[in-house]
Amino acid sequence: MKLHEYQAKQVFADAGIPTPASQLASDVDGAVAAAEEIGYPVAIKAQVQVGGRGKAGGIKLVDDEDEAREAADEILGMDLKGYHVGSVLVEEAVDFTNELYVGITMDRGEGKPVAMVSTKGGVNIEEVAEEDPDAIAREHIDPSFGMHPYQARKAVYDAGVDQAIARDVSSVLTTLYQLWDDRDGADAEINPLMVTADDEVIAADAVMNIDEDALFRQPELAEMEAEAASTGDELEQMADEYDFDYVRLEGNVGIIGNGAGLVMTTLDLVDHYGGEPANFLDVGGGAKAARIANALDMVFSDDNVDSVVFNIFGGITRGDEVARGINEALEQFDEIPKPVVVRLAGTNWEEGMEILNEDLVTVEQTLEDAVQRAVEYAGEVSEQ
């Protein structure tokens, strides 16, 4: 789960990392008042969970009230790569001479956290990593000891950071690691870490991704997640409420299955047979009838969906429970809104087949047949 910039900045500032003065605003008057209080020039920044906000027109630098009013009016309510902008961060514009990058992430190949420092900040660091990997100094951390101070210094000097600010950058890096460790971070990044003419460093942006699996021990951050999620995609919010692993896609074949790998495979087969997946929906292991009904309800709520394929290979999940859930969801309709194809295999699949109401669904025995049928239906429906 990714914190909004304003949330991450708050977390960083609370830990002692220098950040620019800023205020959150959700309407134009609020944004202007915030700008007056902070003092021009200020940056007005859309608070949405997408990268490349600047290029998409979601960040504007303004010098006076008129410009602030115009920029806030433009950004608030805009649609930024599919996300509605409900609030802006009004932030002191920092006069900088240099931009650095500092970050902590989990190096999954090594199974260890890694601290990274680069003097090539302010740009897409993933591009730097690809084109000029030596421009990023890396230091692996033993997770059972944490970061030793010398490791922070080593990364900073290896990156070629100027002597005058090396101490402050090391301190920011150490604090960032501590935060990452304490808060179950997946990634924690500052890009850019701006350097002023007076050799001060200041976090002009803040990225904090939290390990979803660790939210149970991060109640404060879990609350922030609720706040962050409330501005996201409607169907994805619904999936959060139902606690499904769900990703919305561009196509028209709705897909429900159990287990991430099997659901991904079902998506790939839809594509293979000439269809386009509308979503990834994993009901997880051991789903009971009510959960199956919720999944169907969810996929039906997506207007783009023209047909639905169920692919269940039971291990813990039982075919009879799945069949009951499908019946339950479909029996409430006088007319089934979208054709549903079901493929059941594994635990209790035979019991499931007996329970399934075949007046309401199309049953197929194999994954291949089920997917082809759903693709066929989606084609027919969208041609109507």
Added chain:
Amino acid sequence: MSVLVDDDTRVVVQGITGGEGKFHAEQMMEYGTNVVAGAVPGKGGQEAAGVPVYNTVHEAVEEENADTSVIFVPPAFAGDAIFESLDSGLDLAVAITEGVPTQDMARVNKRLSETDTRLIGPNCPGLITPGEAKLGILPGNIFAEGNVGLVSRSGTLTYQVVDSLTNRGIGQTTAIGIGGDPIIGTDFVDALDLFENDPETDAIVMCGEIGGEDEEEAAAFIDEHVDTPVAGFIAGRTAPPGKRMGHAGAIVSGSGTGTAESKINALNDAGVPVGDTPEEVADHIEGFLD
């Protein structure tokens, strides 16, 4: 013949008094697995699923000579449970638990390198040697005894591919679900090495997915060290960058690493055919065995 598990394996089930722990302990025993004990703090002296329960894994090792643990402990306590099994000197620990925090696994990973215990998982279905024993939650009835080794990052995808094999009369030596998390114990390379050195394994299926670089590393290993024919499958060809597809590890990073394409290319370059569908994987295996 088998790798890692057979009917002599002496299993302690951590979390045996929980709903899942008890159910699957019984299922494992029904399959023929030699479950000798349970370990649950505070429940020592009780009995569950017909075996004695101890407060600690150490006791289960001392009293019942357990050499392998299967872990059904909730995510918040799973990291600690894995540490306990490593500290008890077991040969093998299989962690079924889904949702173990990644930082806990980083600490486990560090300890793993200091012990002789092999870890499988977490967030995995376990492993099975058909006809002998299963450790975990795999449905035993779809597997058959035979000469194909299988290693997979995904549980239900394992079932799908095994089903395709078994339906054609192709059985398995051992099937290992290694789990889809970013940090796991036994990985593709470890499992491929085991199968390569198993005289009964004549062909290998490797099921991977988007995210990370494990499949690319496996491809390099196959190229150098594996003579047994391998067929592959990669899930997630249609996954968009930046979105996590269920598994914590299944996410394509923005810079284009970890894609299905890069994995398929790496495997193809190592001489491993990759099926577009699970049935095509079975076709390749059939071809190898002819």
